[in-house]
Amino acid sequence: MTEPVLALEGLTVRFGSRRVVEDLTLRIGPGEVLGLAGESGSGKSTAALAILGDLGPGGRIEAGSLRFEGRELRGLAEREWRALRGAGIALVGQEPMAALNPSMRVGAQLAEVPRLHGRASRAEARAAARRALEELRLPDPDRMLAAYPHQLSGGQLQRIVLAMALMAEPRLLILDEPTTALDVTVEAEIMALLRGIRRTRGTAMLFIGHDLALMAGICDRLAVLYAGRLAEAGPVAQIFERARHPYTQALLAALPRIYAARRPPAPLPGSQPLPQDRPPGCAFAPRCTHARRGLCDRDPVPLETVALDAVVRCLRWREIDGAPEAAPALPGPDIGGPILEVEGLTRRFGSGRGTVHALQEASFTAFEGETLAIVGESGCGKSTLARLLMGLERADAGTIRLRGVEVQDRLAGRRPRDLTAAMQMVFQNPSDTLNPAIPAGRQVMRALELFQGGLPARTLREGLADLLGLVRLSPALAQRMPRALSGGQRQRVGIARALAGDPAVLVADEPVSALDASVQAAVIGTLLELQRTRRATLLFISHDLALVRQIADRVMVLYLGRIMEIGPAHRIFGALCHPYTRALLDAAPRPDPGAPPPSPLSGERPSALTPPSGCPFHGRCPRRAELPETLCEDRLPPLAEVAPGHRIRCHLPPERLRF
Amino acid sequence: MRVAAILLRRLGALLATALCLSLLVFWLTHLPPNLEKLAKSQGSARMSDAEVASWLERSGFDRPVPVLYGEWLGLLPKAGCGRCGVVQGDWGQSTVFRQPVAEVLGRSLAATGWLMLWVMVVMVPTALALGVLAGMREGSRTDRAISVATILTAATPEYVSGVVLVALFASATAGLSPLLHETGWIEGRTLFQGTASGAMNGITFWNFALPVVTVALYGTGYVARITRAAMADAMTQPYVRTARLKGASQSRIVLVHALRNALVAPVTVILLQLPWLLNGVVIVETLFAYKGFGWTLVQAAGNNDIELLLGCATVAVTLVLATQGLSDLAYRALNPRLRAR
């Protein structure tokens, strides 16, 4: 048997009195990619830092062993660690911008690696830095080397961090959520690079993440962490096909699936316990639908080997069968007349040569009771559109009609109260919009008083109880201050508050992107249910196409401030769509280890400062060559109707846009 | 934004503020009670009200303040010399020193310049070194020791530390000097000199050390605190972790990666400290009888020397504003994120 690159045996890490990682046993063979999955706070990053000997003050390894290529790492001297870090084990983290020194040129930071590990001269180190960038297909490496981090985009920075990690040819690469901060299209690009590195160099990797769909595309084996302990581990195909642990099953069910139309992801109730209040017995028991009293809540559950190379920590795995129930499909929407009409909406920032065209001549109509999803890469104008609709910003041109009344000239505080109540917003980051000094329930109450003022106090209290019940927040939780709530609970407070005025239109700007997958599903479920029962219109802004596919009635795609396509979801995902929409679909990860890898979109996204002439997408469009000469560069295609209610902005005839 | 544009805007703001403030001071010094005092000190103390009025009329002080201000500035013609005011380089005549104000100011500013120079030479390296040492390993024993010391010095005003230092090192009857003198270690009666008036003719270690240390002590504590905080913060940044995980040594991490980013705050603060030093200088110069800017300011105020006081105020305001502009530029220079735009 070959020596594993990394072998952890019963690793236990504590911070102060809290055991953050407990009894973790893992091995990574040569050239193997092991996925370490789990929700936020499950101890993934802590495990990675323990492997790198960098727990920081307060953290220490309490028990267990860490062997790297057969050598015990516990008790290594500082000098030996220095030689090992970078050259033996390298780390790529989540935030590329923070990981690079803001006041040092990229070239100097890269050249540092060979200088530290080899005996390279200054010039050799510089040449090596250049080669490293070229290898990761970074355009214009000389410019990159001379740039400061803030001058580059997130995707470029992450490639630079990756290049830096690879320069000393480490035998183990630890990737801690390397794509979380990036757009879908850039994510697909980084993942393609990682697959390439793995193929050409055979570097073993520990891939840490919470997105199982993404991990399915690169990992050989998967380890699922729950509350600091291993819940299940095994070959990735086996886990996707037949997960044995109820937690893994729930995670898989909570995954949005791009080919499952109109079926919201199945939520997992509750949330992961903090290290200090883990229950005795199985840590998952409070959320487990299969838990048995007197069995699961007594003694710590041992890890059991269930097949070759597969382990699970569940007492009842033999009795539990396969997948949990999927959430029921959504009933067909009950769509009424137009409620929100937008005409030629335009917003520019700055002036002269420095003008950013955040939104250009957007026209669309939203109907009563429908879910209209708005998708696109970061910076395409999604949030600008939301802010304009809400009156948080003034439009440079165009009209917004809410229930037939023009509101574009009235900023938020100036709109009549009934119109303010009629359109409400749920924000991306719930903590930013809740007042930290006021109990959660009280904040919902204030909104009620504002919109339904004049009603007797008892009616208001009943209204509050109703709202909290709708978003499934217990009255006890409503007494708490926002910081004492979990992210998902806080987001539900935000939703309850937005619902206080019984809005006809609910604008949700990336309402779940700050949340873990299992919590995400619950919040989405809440939103959809509310929308169906109250017949509100939901404008759902998101970059997650799989999720959009599952919940949207209609989809609108934005690119560099322009609407590129708008139409019924079933047509866009099933019949024909714009080349850009297609590229987004192809870039989305599939939750299936056997699926072909997603294909990234080539080319850098042009900056909104210098929007291209003609079709904004022409610089990256794979279909451009099918059109004669410079048509796409010269003329902006119209947003033309290709079928009733389906409009596409492309010069190609619709029949050539079919799947 | 372009550096040139910023400089221009700064300069404009500086001039405007200096004008406003000098007008304010001018108005305050030309209030009737002040003028009466002036008349009595220039004429005789037993002048009657009518005599005062006629003296003021003769000296031209009975005209409206804006006209007087215009003359002082040199924008309006003055009787006797055409246009001669600040703009033309004529700052008027000091009544205390019986010399042109410009001359008095030049001499005292030069003296204070030397004092500040040595304060900076002592303070900046000490403060930065202490701050970096403390912030490098937050919570370590070095950190705690340095923190206690710097908090103490930053909390002690100059008039306390000056007196204590003089008692310890420059008193013939207390502190170290009598001991050293008796045992024959020193020739004179005191180790250091308790007055710095000799430094006007030639600065020596023995006559200058105490005033410099007195001013530097407070500043060192303060700047070291800020450096420590910035350093401790930089050491927890992800890019420092990146450097550590590249295999960089502790010294390289501190000197190459953390320091540069940590220096932004202290350098800005040091520059903002310059005008504050002027303030400490008033106390120390008076305490050590060193005839610099601070001492001159006290003399001018104490003796109702209107034109000298005006000159001092204008110079002080200009200095404060100029250092603020300078600290802005330094902040930009150290921060590539701002430089690029």
Ligand SMILES: Nc1ncnc2c1ncn2[C@@H]1O[C@H](COP(=O)(O)OP(=O)(O)OP(=O)(O)O)[C@@H](O)[C@H]1O
């Ligand atoms: N330096 C520290 N001091 C005290 N507690 C810590 C420290 N670092 C992490 N923890 C705790 O350890 C637990 C696991 O944290 P860790 O960062 O490993 O989670 P994670 O799985 O990487 O989460 P995420 O997905 O959010 O990155 C959390 O409860 C966290 O609060």
Ligand code: SF4
């Ligand atoms: S041990 Fe019990 S509670 Fe834990 S996962 Fe298995 S069935 Fe659920």
Ligand code: SF4
């Ligand atoms: S118009 Fe041309 S560049 Fe634009 S999407 Fe269609 S084919 Fe691509």
Ligand SMILES: [Mg+2]
């Ligand atoms: Mg983490």
